[in-house]
Amino acid sequence: VEYLLRKYDIHLRPKTASTMILVMLPHHEEPYFLRILQLIDLANLPEWSFLRPFAVPGARVGRSELAAQASKDVAMVRSLGRLSQRNIRLPCSQHSLSFTAAVLVEALTLQTHRKGTVDERTLQTLLPFVVTACRNKKPKNLEGGVAWQNWGLVLASTIVETSVLAPEPQKLLVTSVLHGLTQQRQAFTKAMKKKSSAAFVQNRDSLSLLLSNGMIVALTILSQEPLPLSGADS
Numbered sequence: 001v002e003y004l005l006r007k008y009d010i011h012l013r014p015k016t017a018s019t020m021i022l023v024m025l026p027h028h029e030e031p032y033f034l035r036i037l038q039l040i041d042l043a044n045l046p047e048w049s050f051l052r053p054f055a056v057p058g059a060r061v062g063r064s065e066l067a068a069q070a071s072k073d074v075a076m077v078r079s080l081g082r083l084s085q086r087n088i089r090l091p092c093s094q095h096s097l098s099f100t101a102a103v104l105v106e107a108l109t110l111q112t113h114r115k116g117t118v119d120e121r122t123l124q125t126l127l128p129f130v131v132t133a134c135r136n137k138k139p140k141n142l143e144g145g146v147a148w149q150n151w152g153l154v155l156a157s158t159i160v161e162t163s164v165l166a167p168e169p170q171k172l173l174v175t176s177v178l179h180g181l182t183q184q185r186q187a188f189t190k191a192m193k194k195k196s197s198a199a200f201v202q203n204r205d206s207l208s209l210l211l212s213n214g215m216i217v218a219l220t221i222l223s224q225e226p227l228p229l230s231g232a233d234s
Contacts, residue, residue: 001032002039011040021048022079026099028061037061047075063099067106071114074121080104081129088148097151105158118163127169130155134176134214136183146210149180153210153217160221174221181214 010016017040027033037055042048050069054061070076080100087096104126111118133152136145156173159165165173 002035005036005039011036014044017041018045018047021045021051022083025066025080025083026096028063028066033061034059047073047079063103064106067103067110070103070107071110074119074125077104077107077122077125081126084148084151085129085132088145094147097147101151101154104155108158108162112162118159123159123163123169126155126159127173130159131172131176134173134180136180145184149184149210150213152180153177153213157217157220160217160224164224165221170221170224174218177214177218177221181211184210 005011005020010020020036021040024033024036034054034057037051038057040048040055042052042055050065051061053059054065070080080103084097084100087093090096108118108122111122130152133148134156136149136152156177159173
């Protein structure tokens with residue numbers, strides 16, 4: 001990794017350096033991530049300046065530090081959403097999706113503890129990614145589609161637990177969850193016509209779990225008392 005950074009001067013250009021850090025975030029506990037931080041001039045990257053104390057030998061960037069920053073920084077929430085959405089195109093995307101989901105869930109929880117609810121700007125930033133994941137309109141493959149959709153369901157459930165949605169986003173979220181479940185079931189039926197019985201059982205179990213989780217999330221959203229519309233009577 002260090003050879004590639006030096007060969008192509010990735011660490012010297014702010015845009016590529018910032019992208020490098022974002023892409024490597026799921027590996028934040030690995031020694032090579034700390035080496036990347038040491039090679040990049042973080043003073044020129046305001047969005048990653050909070051990592052400067054960790055750009056020393058022997059340091060360790062914990063998930064809690066990343067979540068704490070995301071709870072205060074809408075730009076980081078947006079970056080984590082984009083990273084998740086882009087990584088579903090890659091093989092073995094489960095690790096990255098699990099990481100971003102865990103960081104975002106913890107960030108929302110921290111915001112709720114501080115303010116009593118999730119900040120409106122955070123919701124506005126995160127909701128489009130969650131809706132897209134829940135809808136999962138055109139899954140490239142069954143396995144990747146399930147992982148991306150589960151990411152959306154986890155975040156949708158957390159949003160409902162930590163905030164009160166207005167009627168319109170509440171309806172959008174429920175519709176997206178149900179639409180995505182229908183899409184995934186159709187994709188499963190089509191894919192299983194070409195697979196072996198062993199693959200059928202494995203994917204059937206995965207789909208059953210997804211459908212069960214999705215219905216629970218949808219019912220949880222529907223059971224929430226919606227936020228009154230502006231100007232409506234109390």
